[in-house]
Amino acid sequence: MKNRFISGMIAGSVIGATTGMYAYKRMNPRQRRMIMRRGRKIVKSAANMIDVIQSINMLR
Structure with a gap:
């Protein structure tokens, strides 16, 4: 199943x-x-979202 999904x-x-x-x-x-x-x-907004997620994870 996993192989078919990846292919x-x-x-x-x-x-x-x-x-x-x-x-x-x-x-x-x-x-x-x-x-x-x-x-x-789109790339800039995605990078900003990743930064926000990483900063939230740092606070934990």
Whole structure:
């Protein structure tokens, strides 16, 4: 069961990455900039959430 789950996750990741790259190539430059900005914003917020979680764990 665990093996099938892992292989499914890997296959899904590869398919998702391939589809994302194809979609990115077909975008115009303005759309690409918007996606990159949104991605940076998501990464920053995720990093902030991880910092908050780590600081909560430090207080225990």
